Amino acid sequence: MNLAEAIISKNVEKHAIKSAIGFNKKGETWKELSWKKFGDIVFKTANALKNIGIQENDKVAIYSDNSSEWMIFDLASLSLGAISVPIYSTNNGEQAEYIINDSNAKVILVGNQYQYDSCLEIIKKGNTQLHTIIVSKKAVWINKELNSFYLEDFIAKASSKLDICKKEYDDIATLIYTSGTTGTPKGVMLTHGNFLNAFEAHFEFFPFEKFEEELSLAFLPLSHVFERSWSLFCLYGGARVYFLEDPKDIVKTLSEVKPTMMCAVPRFFQKVYAGVLQKAEEGSPVKKKIFDWALEIGWKVAELKRNEKVIPFSLRLKNSVADMLVFSKIKERLGGRLWFLPCGGASLSPEVTRFFDSVGIHITVGYGLTETTATLTLFPLTHFEHGSSGQPLPGVEVRIGENDEIQVKGNSIMKGYYNKMEETQKVFTEDGWFKTGDAGKFDDKGNLIITDRIKDLMKTSNGKYIAPQQIENILTNNNYIQQIVLIAEGRQFVSALIVPNFEFLHDFITKNNISFTNWEETVKNEKIIKLYKEKINELQSHLAEFEKVKKFTLMPSEFDINTGEITPTLKVKRNVVLKKYENIIEKMY
Incomplete structure (x- = not known):
């Protein structure tokens, strides 16, 4: 079945007047589209694409x-049986050009002036495949003589009636180019069946009640497999999805939106966690005592819930008081209604998941890759283990191979890398298992525990193996540390x-009345260095x-997407950073 048909046709028939999506134009209030109107716009867009020759x-x-236009364009393309190719909005013109050329894209939707200008330049350079640029916002200047259209005008005269292209489960739905912490991006071929099987596996895994009444906020980039799969999954189940254009x-x-669900990356939860603890530390002794008492009560309740045990009346009463005095204020900062929060992209320390569970907000930690249509394993609603990555979804097989590598099989695994047969063969074993490149193990209850990226494992000159992600995760749980890169390979000790x-x-x-001129000078200040030494020693005790980190250098600015130091999903490109700051690193040794 066509993925778009499974999402649009089913829900238009079932929930015609119910809200499907929400969006917010600059300076305006949030607006919604019903399933009927949403379906009409998707099909009008599909017919408009068909009218300019998209097959x-x-x-x-x-x-x-x-944006809402992002999702509309995606589903419109899929409705025609075309293959959608998302590009990170933060990619520069050169990166976008590579993906456009490699995929042979014929039409592109852009959202801002830089993106439009970059695509116009690609056409002027002589790209003969890309023939039309569609722009979602009229604030962008366009050259109408060079096949450029505003989306609103582009679909104005198109019909809202469409015969959706029939698709088999094995037919390609999308090419998602890996952001790549190393090497050249590769186009991951995901099929209609990959998505639909993953969706059904989630509904089998979780006993959701009245899922169509849920509201999800699309906060992470839709160009990334995690948010895209999650948002499509929510729409597939009839839930509402609101689109946040600016994550800031x-x-x-x-x-404003008060979502009930939202997927996020570990850094989001780490910042909330560190911020709450910092505020508690700065409060009066009485407030600190109340906070600690509330967390202790919340933890007892969370543990009983996790193990599906009865909560005594007296403990429920105490938890109500804890919620009124402490937890409700934390939950209100997150909208007040969040209860289901899938988390992926990197590991999340058990201190953070335990904290949120104590507060009454459950983080569903999971593990997956672009090549696996996101999720492979994740926390169930009960009997999960903090510090693990949960259990395999129905239909997913996981084994531990050579060098403790996690290898997987299942109907959510990609078809391969687009136009890269040799690269595809490298990531599959002879007996058909996909090699994730991550190292892991199972605990005695069948929960997967990720130890690290195999390529990231470091060996000191003393022969000791360092798993950097785990240590970096511990250190970034602190509010004073935004980003960190460990150095240890071939060295006598760990630095950062x-x-x-x-x-x-x-x-x-x-x-502390420390004079400030600029960050270059401030990070060299002895009092600042002393502060960080104390923080690091405490965190890694x-x-x-x-x-343990023995030496470190404080950086005067953040690692940046535009300079290629981090990916659009905020993962540090370790090789790029190590090469760029080689001189600084050598000074620590």
């Missing part, structure tokens, strides 16, 4: 921030490049001696 298996690219507005948006959380550091400087 089955043609590539249609999307180079834009999150997340705090304000949470209070640390990007401070400049907002919190500025508060510290102000409170439980680590083995050989794992």
Whole structure:
């Protein structure tokens, strides 16, 4: 079955007047489209694409921030049997050009002036495949003589009646180019069946009640497999999805939209966690005592819930008081209604998941890759294990192969890399298992525990193996540390490049009357270095001696997407950073 048909046709018939999506244009209030209107716009867009020659298996690219238009264009392309190709909105023109050329995209949707200008330049350079640029916002200037159209005008005269292209489960739905912490991006071929099987596996795994009444906020980039799969899954199940265009507005948006569900990356939860603890530490002794008492009560309740045990009346009563005094204020900052929060992209320490569970917000930690249509394993609603990555979804097989590599099989595994047969063969074993490149193990209850990326494992000159992600995760749980990169390969001890959380550091400087000229000078200040030494020593006190950071350098600015130091999903490109700051690193040794 066609993925778009499974989402649109089913829900238009079942929930015609119910809200499907929400969006917010600059300076306006949030608006919604019913399933009937949403379906009409998707089909009008599909027919408009058909009118300019887009056929089955043609590539249609999307180079834009999150928006309702993003999802409409995606589902319209799929309705025609075309193959959608998302491009990160933060990609520069050169990166976008590579994906457009490699995929042979014929039409592209863009969201802002830079994206439009970049695509116009690609056409001027002589790209003969890309023939039409569609722009979602009329604030963008376009050259109408060069096949450029505003989306609103593009679909104005198109019909809303469409015979959706029939598709088999094995037919390609999308090419998602890996952001790539190393090497050249590769187009991951995911099929209609990959998505539909993954969706059904989730509904089999979770006993959702009245799923169509849920509201999800699309906060992460739709160009990434995690948010895209999650948002499509929500729409598939009849839930509403609101689209946040600028992730910097997340705090304000949470209070406006009040979502019940939202997928997020570990850094989001780490910042909330560290912020709450910091505020508690700065409060009066009485407030700190109440906070600690509330967390203790919340933890007892969370543990009983996790193990499906009865909560005594007296404990329920105490938890109600804890909620009124402490937890409700934390939950209100997140909109007040969040209860289901899938988390992926990197590991999340058990201290953070335990904290949120104690507060009454469940984080569903999972593990997966672009090549596996996102989720492979995840926390069930009960009997999960903090510190693990949960259990395999129905239809997913997981084994531990050579070098402790996690290998998987199942109907959500990609068809391969587009036009890269040799690269595809490298990531599959002879007996057909996909090699994830991650190292892991199972605990005695069948929960998967990720130890690290195999390529990231470091060996010191003393022969000790360091798993950097785990240590970096522990250190970034602190509010004063925004980003960190460990160095240990072939070295006698572990060192680190640390990007401070400049907002919190500025508060510290102000409170301690430290003179400020610029960050280059401030990060060299002896008092600041002393602060970070104390923080790091405290955070890593439980680590083995050989794992501890012995020396570090504070960086005067954040690692940046535009300079290629981090991916659009905020993962540090370790090789790029190590090469760029080679001189700084050598000084630590």
